[in-house]
Every structure is written in structure tokens, then in C-alpha cells.
Amino acid sequence: MAVHNGSLLNVLPFHRMNLMQVDSVQRWMDDLMVMTECECMCILQSKPISVEDDSQSDLMLSTPDGSHNCLEMLLRRAWIISTELTKIVQKLEKNRWRRVHTMTIKTNCHVHSMIKEYNAHAKISAERMHQYQTLLLDKCSELTELTERCTQTENEDELSSMKFSINETLTAVGQNFSQLINLALVQEVKGLVEQLEASDNIHSVEAAIRSLFGLTQEGDRLCHLVAQEEAVVGLFKILRQDHFKVLYPAALRTLASLCCMEEAIHQLDKVDGILCLTEILTDDSHSEATKAEVAAVIAQITSPHVTFTQHLSSFLENMEEIVTALLKLCEDSSTGESCLLASAALANITFFDSLACEMILQMGAVRILINACSDKQRVNTAYARDQVVTILANLSILDPCAEEILQENGVELLVQMLSEKPISGSLAEISACERVLQKSAITLARLGRHTNIAEAAINCDCIRQLIALCRHPEERYNSDAVLVACLAALRRLAVTHSDGIEDSDLQQLVRPRLVDSFLLCSNMEESFV
Known part of the structure; x- marks a missing residue:
């Protein structure tokens, strides 16, 4: 009974991670801490390289915030261990027993190192977490013993029997590892959300937003995890406080990433987020960059792929103000990115219904968009022209649109x-x-x-x-x-x-x-x- 790659990868959510695309030299320095020979570990035991207590700090990712450092460490280790477990499966299928054993020892070292580092830096401790850690360590030890026995025999019957046991144990390692990582990430995300809601320190809040944004970039599974812990609520709390105004763009960018999840959009609706976004978008005191990030959030929640946006009554109530502000952003933007985001939001709104198209047409959208296309500073990419022509295509079903397009040399x-x-x-x-x-x-x-x-x-x-x-x-x-x-x-x-x-x-x-x-x-x- 073999364990195929797919079955193990189903319990390993971190085998591909954007966060891990770091400098190769830095990765090598990080790996030095655990990729050592057993003899070297014995010789160097209790003999520090430096007299300084923080002699290892140069080998770790240096960040001003401890929780951010802990989170990055956790994600980095998770990716490494997931990769190693996948390699073990591949070698096991080819009956490369010595290689399997060597890689198992290596993985065991990574697991021990991850747990030790996490326990040293984590601010949150839980009995359930320690239970998962113990289970994982026990299974890793069991896997190491099994693979070692395979290197000591050449009897095919024995190897076949042990291969079955290795497969079962390897699957258990993968499951326990996945559960441990998920639990640890939930704890970390909860801490970050609490940091958003409780802290008045701008640097602390900025670090929390940066960490949450990083997690949203690591795929749907982590994005869902962040949304599940009600990060949307914490972000809108920041967006409603004037003394955090400098953090609005970062908070909105994180919000836009989260709103690819249905759960996040429902949370946005519950906290009356549409009204908050409308107020920011229509307030002239906010910068163009901030308004562009609001446009990105609106573009995300109005995506044609999101079928439940039209049922957000608050959006329909504020749509006229939103459309007016988005058209103004297209007209006044000084960068291509601002115009792109505003036009993307407008393009999505034109897919709502003919009434939305009529509203956009009556507000002079044809003139504004055609003029924008003649300005290389505003519409300077195929992506931006894609959004503009999408709007024109959807407006063209209305008879009054033809005359306006003719007048504006459209x-x-x-x-x-x-x-x-x-x-x-x-x-x-x-x-x-x-x-x-x-x-x-x-x-x-x-x-x-x-x-x-x-x-x-x-x-x-x-x-x-x-x-x-x-x-x-x-x-x-x-x-x-x-x-x-x-x-x-x-x-x-x-x-x-x-x-x-x-x-x-x-x-x-x-x-x-x-x-x-x-x-x-x-x-x-x-x-x-």
C-alpha cells in the first residue's frame, strides 16, 4: 500500500510559498543552524561561537518585531519540512532506502529546530500546541527508526513489510505536521488581529498589517485563515481612526487581498465597510494613493466572479457616490496605477446591470475614459486599456452611448x-x-x-x-x-x-x-x- 505524492501533499499546505523566495545566501545561512553533521553537533555542544548571548541573531531574519520574526520563521520552516517530506515520498517509491533514511534524519532535525525556535519566540503558549508537538516528535522518531532498519537488511519480504509501515508513519507525520502548523498560524494570526484592535502604537500596528498582508500573499488557504480570524474587523477599526491615516494604504491593500474570500466580504458588510470605503474615497483630504487602494478593494468585491456582491444593499445605496468618485479618480489621477485601479472597479460595476451602465454613462464616463486614453501618463499599459474598453463595450448596449463615442472621437x-x-x-x-x-x-x-x-x-x-x-x-x-x-x-x-x-x-x-x-x-x- 503505497502513499502517493498527492495524498501526502494534501496534508502539506506549505509546499509552495512566495515568502520563501528570499536571497539564496540568506537561505544558506538560515539552513546552517540545522544542517550539520551529528559529530559536529556533539563537539560544539555548549561551546558558543561568540561570547555574546545573541551570537545567532545574525543568522536569523532580522525584523524589528518579534512576532513578525516568529511568523516568518514558522513559514520558512514549514516550507522546508514540506519539501523534505515530499522528497522522502519520491525516494521511497524508488526504494532508495539509504537516501530515505538520510533525508528522514534531516527532516527530523528541521522539525526539532522549528519547534525549539517557535517555543522560544512565540508569545502564545497552549496545552493543545504542546500535545501536537509531542505527537509530531514521536512520529518523527518512529519514522527515523523504521528507515534505519531498512538500511540494515536486504530481505525483500522484510523491506516490503517495512515500506508499508513507513508509508503509514510518513502519512501520520504529514498530518500531525499540518495540524501543528495550522494551529500555530491560527495563534499567530489571532495575536496579530488583537494587536490591530488593542494597540495605539503606530509602529506596532504597521508591523501587524505587514505580517497579515504577507500571509494573504501565500495562497487561498492562508488567506482564508486570516479572514476566518476576523482580520477584516481589525483593519476597518484602523481605517476609522484618523491618527492611523498614514497606514490607510497598507491596511486597504491587505483588505483587497482578503476580499477574494467570500467570508471576508461578508465581514466587510457586517461592519458597514462599504460606507467607510465611500467616505475615504470621497474625502478630498486623503491622498491619491489611498483612494487608489480603496478602488482596488472595490474592484475586488465587485469582481464578476463574486456572485454575491450585488446583494450587498450598502453597496447599491452608495453606488452613485462611489461611481462619481471613481470617475474623478480616473480624470485626476497622476499615475497609471491609480487610473488602472479606478477603471477596473468601474469595469466590474458595468457588469451589474443596465441601470449601473446608465448611471455610469450619464456621469460622463465616455468623455473621461477616452480623454484618459490620450494621456500616456494615465493609460499607459494594455492592462489599463483592457479595463477602459471593457467599460465601453458594456456601455455600448445603450443607444445614447453611440453619439457620445462619436463626439469624443472614440x-x-x-x-x-x-x-x-x-x-x-x-x-x-x-x-x-x-x-x-x-x-x-x-x-x-x-x-x-x-x-x-x-x-x-x-x-x-x-x-x-x-x-x-x-x-x-x-x-x-x-x-x-x-x-x-x-x-x-x-x-x-x-x-x-x-x-x-x-x-x-x-x-x-x-x-x-x-x-x-x-x-x-x-x-x-x-x-x-
Whole structure:
């Protein structure tokens, strides 16, 4: 009965951690404390390297806050131990008995070191924690004894029997380790939340916010753990105190990370967080950076993937003020990041319903967004243009939108977006460019029902660009979604101006069924694979 990688990794939540991507030299110095030969440990026992009591402090992560240091140590050790246990499973499957035993000893050292360090630095102690520590240490010792016996025999029957026992013990080690780490992290997070709610010291509160934010960056499981301990409540307590105003951006950034969790959004609603965010966003005394972080929180809680946001009555009650402030931030922002976050929040709101779109349109969104696109300081990336064209695409279902886009030279902008190219060449940027192409074509297809818009697009050489995107897969980054949108836009414009389209394009791209044209163009990709 073998333990497969997946079954052990299910109980090891920390086998991949962003926090662990630290300087390689620093990692080596940290590991020196536990990666030593047994003989060396005996010789150096009770013989300090330095006469100073804190001789080991240079080998540890130096932070001004003890709890932050303890938390980083805990996460670092958890990642190392998870990695080592995974390696043991892999070696065990290949019957590499001596290697398994050596790695077990190494893991045992890491576990002992982690527990010793945690007990030395943790401010919270609990009987349950000590029980888990004892269970884990006992299982680690049992695993070491079993793997040692495997190195002392070559009898296949004995090894097969012992392999079964090792698998069971290894799984128990993984489970106990996971439970211990979860319990320790819960205790640490509780301490950080209490620090937020009880402390008036700005440096102490800043350290707590920084630690909580770091945890939210380590994946959904840790983010859920932080949300579960009602960190949202503590963060809003900070956001309601003027003497912590300098910490608002950091608190809001942490809040935005937490609000990918449904539980965090429910907590936000319970503490009337929408009203608090609205007050900050509409208060001219707050900096642009602070308002941009509020926009990030709003963008998070209004994400189309979050299905329950529309049921937040407080958001609907404050939506007019929020939209007004977000549009003002787009108009007045001095950085691309501020404009990006504000436009992202507006883009998400346009997915609510037609009433939200009507409100945004009536507040002059078309003029503000098109003007922003002409300012390279505000809209300077494909990501920002993606948000702007998303708003225009959703507003284009409303008839009054067409006239405004025509007046603000928005058709020319949409045609220009059909040529969106990445700067860095990263996969994320290429994906953003694909979305810009697709949504620009969708907007043109929707607006093309208005004859004056169709004529303006044709005068901007739109038909030629659409045909090129259909004919040349590399121009649309081999995206089928872009192809469908371009075919739809081309067919809409052809109603107004079919005379200017070559007969071969009409026969292949316009007159057949959409699915036939799609299959014709998508099959062109084969030569590029």
C-alpha cells in the first residue's frame, strides 16, 4: 500500500510559498543552524561561537518585531519540512532506502529546530500546541527508526513489510505536521488581529498589517485563515481612526487581498465597510494613493466572479457616490496605477446591470475614459486599456452611448486598439492584448448598428484591420475569441459598406455561416503550431 505524492501533499499546505523566495545566501545561512553533521553537533555542544548571548541573531531574519520574526520563521520552516517530506515520498517509491533514511534524519532535525525556535519566540503558549508537538516528535522518531532498519537488511519480504509501515508513519507525520502548523498560524494570526484592535502604537500596528498582508500573499488557504480570524474587523477599526491615516494604504491593500474570500466580504458588510470605503474615497483630504487602494478593494468585491456582491444593499445605496468618485479618480489621477485601479472597479460595476451602465454613462464616463486614453501618463499599459474598453463595450448596449463615442472621437480609439501589441512579451501582457482586441471588436460590432458609427469606423480603415486579424492568426495571438469578435464586427460593417470589401473576403468571411468562416480562419493556425 503505497502513499502517493498527492495524498501526502494534501496534508502539506506549505509546499509552495512566495515568502520563501528570499536571497539564496540568506537561505544558506538560515539552513546552517540545522544542517550539520551529528559529530559536529556533539563537539560544539555548549561551546558558543561568540561570547555574546545573541551570537545567532545574525543568522536569523532580522525584523524589528518579534512576532513578525516568529511568523516568518514558522513559514520558512514549514516550507522546508514540506519539501523534505515530499522528497522522502519520491525516494521511497524508488526504494532508495539509504537516501530515505538520510533525508528522514534531516527532516527530523528541521522539525526539532522549528519547534525549539517557535517555543522560544512565540508569545502564545497552549496545552493543545504542546500535545501536537509531542505527537509530531514521536512520529518523527518512529519514522527515523523504521528507515534505519531498512538500511540494515536486504530481505525483500522484510523491506516490503517495512515500506508499508513507513508509508503509514510518513502519512501520520504529514498530518500531525499540518495540524501543528495550522494551529500555530491560527495563534499567530489571532495575536496579530488583537494587536490591530488593542494597540495605539503606530509602529506596532504597521508591523501587524505587514505580517497579515504577507500571509494573504501565500495562497487561498492562508488567506482564508486570516479572514476566518476576523482580520477584516481589525483593519476597518484602523481605517476609522484618523491618527492611523498614514497606514490607510497598507491596511486597504491587505483588505483587497482578503476580499477574494467570500467570508471576508461578508465581514466587510457586517461592519458597514462599504460606507467607510465611500467616505475615504470621497474625502478630498486623503491622498491619491489611498483612494487608489480603496478602488482596488472595490474592484475586488465587485469582481464578476463574486456572485454575491450585488446583494450587498450598502453597496447599491452608495453606488452613485462611489461611481462619481471613481470617475474623478480616473480624470485626476497622476499615475497609471491609480487610473488602472479606478477603471477596473468601474469595469466590474458595468457588469451589474443596465441601470449601473446608465448611471455610469450619464456621469460622463465616455468623455473621461477616452480623454484618459490620450494621456500616456494615465493609460499607459494594455492592462489599463483592457479595463477602459471593457467599460465601453458594456456601455455600448445603450443607444445614447453611440453619439457620445462619436463626439469624443472614440471610434478612432477603438480602431487603434485593434492594433494592440505587447511591450514586454510576457504571457500576462499578451493575454491583456488579446482581451483588448476582442473587446474592441465587440464594441465596434455593437455600435455598428448605428450607420454613422459604421461609416466612421470604415473611414478609419477598420475593415482592413478586421480582415487582417481574421486572415493572420499571429496578428490575433492565435485567439479564437478574437477571431469570432472580428468576424462579427466585419459582418456588421459589411452591411453598410460591402462594396469596399474584396470578393474573396466577402465569399469567405462575410457571406457564409459564421461557423464556416470561423473554421476556415481557425484552420490557418495549423502552419503556426
